Amino acid sequence: MTTQIKEFIEKEFYHFHKHPELSYQEFETTKRLKADLEAHGIEVLPLNLETGLVAKIGQGDKVVAIRADIDALPVQETTSLEYKSQVPGVMHACGHDSHAATILGAALFLKQREKDLKGTVKVIFQPAEEAPGGAHKIIDSGVLKDVRAIFGVHSSALFEVGTLGIKEGPICAAVERFKIVFTGKGSHGAHPESGNDAVIIGTNFVNAAQTIVSRNLPPYEQAVVSITHFEAGTTWNVIPETVLLEGTIRTYKKEVRALAKSRLEEIAKGIATTFNAKVELTWEVELPATINDKKLSDFAKDFALKEGFKVEPSPSSLGGEDFSLYQEILPGAYIQFGTGKTYPNHNPNFKVDPSAIYPTAKYIASLTEQYLKD
Numbered sequence: 001m002t003t004q005i006k007e008f009i010e011k012e013f014y015h016f017h018k019h020p021e022l023s024y025q026e027f028e029t030t031k032r033l034k035a036d037l038e039a040h041g042i043e044v045l046p047l048n049l050e051t052g053l054v055a056k057i058g059q060g061d062k063v064v065a066i067r068a069d070i071d072a073l074p075v076q077e078t079t080s081l082e083y084k085s086q087v088p089g090v091m092h093a094c095g096h097d098s099h100a101a102t103i104l105g106a107a108l109f110l111k112q113r114e115k116d117l118k119g120t121v122k123v124i125f126q127p128a129e130e131a132p133g134g135a136h137k138i139i140d141s142g143v144l145k146d147v148r149a150i151f152g153v154h155s156s157a158l159f160e161v162g163t164l165g166i167k168e169g170p171i172c173a174a175v176e177r178f179k180i181v182f183t184g185k186g187s188h189g190a191h192p193e194s195g196n197d198a199v200i201i202g203t204n205f206v207n208a209a210q211t212i213v214s215r216n217l218p219p220y221e222q223a224v225v226s227i228t229h230f231e232a233g234t235t236w237n238v239i240p241e242t243v244l245l246e247g248t249i250r251t252y253k254k255e256v257r258a259l260a261k262s263r264l265e266e267i268a269k270g271i272a273t274t275f276n277a278k279v280e281l282t283w284e285v286e287l288p289a290t291i292n293d294k295k296l297s298d299f300a301k302d303f304a305l306k307e308g309f310k311v312e313p314s315p316s317s318l319g320g321e322d323f324s325l326y327q328e329i330l331p332g333a334y335i336q337f338g339t340g341k342t343y344p345n346h347n348p349n350f351k352v353d354p355s356a357i358y359p360t361a362k363y364i365a366s367l368t369e370q371y372l373k374d
């Protein structure tokens with residue numbers, strides 16, 4: 001039966017890789033996962049989700065959740081894999097296909113041991129991690145109300161197969177995406193006196209925003225403020241009326257996050273006042289930091305070593321991960337599994353070594369079973 005699980009989940013991994021779907025469009029992936037689970041007698045919960053699903057194994061009040069994300073990225077694959085993406089411009093470049101296969105495998109293992117389980121496992125296949133924020137859909141469905149802890153997996157191109165990355169504390173950053181529009185007054189390029197130059201307003205803002213990290217935040221705290229999009233004007237002899245700016249703030253700590261956000265707002269308003277312009281600021285994405293629970297990470301680490309994995313601390317990243325939304329309401333541990341050192345995540349040449357999937361599935365199943373026993 002275990003060889004059957006191995007072959008089955010690897011086959012499903014190839015299928016998911018060939019047929020990637022973007023955030024909130026994971027209709028076929030969801031259908032396939034549902035069929036796979038039901039074919040193995042696993043109950044899929046009747047929730048109001050358009051994509052993604054939650055299955056249930058075992059019974060009893062002690063409830064633990066395991067989570068995979070299932071969406072792909074708008075990337076054109078350039079690998080020469082036999083099972084490369086058949087969808088132009090869409091690719092599983094972050095390994096979420098392997099997460100789906102891994103958690104599917106864990107579900108099959110847990111189903112085999114269902115009679116011996118000392119509680120309930122909720123198996124989450126989450127949509128739209130890359131959106132980001134698909135985790136909101138799962139949380140809003142109410143399915144986590146009785147859950148005590150959650151484990152998540154993510155592939156890592158920084159580790160070889162057989163190595164798990166597990167660490168307590170900050171793993172990924174809080175993510176803010178902001179959009180700012182300053183409105184001045186358009187005029188002839190030769191007559192600045194009759195206008196209010198939006199380019200000057202925008203550049204002053206860009207410069208002033210750099211002082212948030214360098215002058216407002218303590219030097220020993222991690223934070224990034226990046227202005228990544230600056231758009232103004234269309235030609236050489238017209239002073240533009242508006243400037244559009246976009247960017248991101250990345251932080252770990254709540255108080256650092258709050259200070260960086262309030263400073264950005266103050267600076268935007270201050271620049272507008274200084275230059276007698278109008279400003280509109282919108283926070284388009286807001287995601288908390290991914291902070292691993294100490295007890296759960298220690299438990300996952302000790303168990304991994306017992307199962308023969310090599311364990312390394314996950315590298316801290318100022319990237320984002322919406323697993324953090326679960327961790328706001330539950331203790332959680334986000335576990336990275338080595339999939340071979342190749343191209344980095346989100347690269348068009350990114351590859352997951354399929355041999356990483358089966359041992360990780362088995363580990364997650366045993367870890368979950370052990371958690372329910374303790």
Ligand code: NI
Nearest residue numbers: 094095096154
């Ligand atoms: Ni990812």
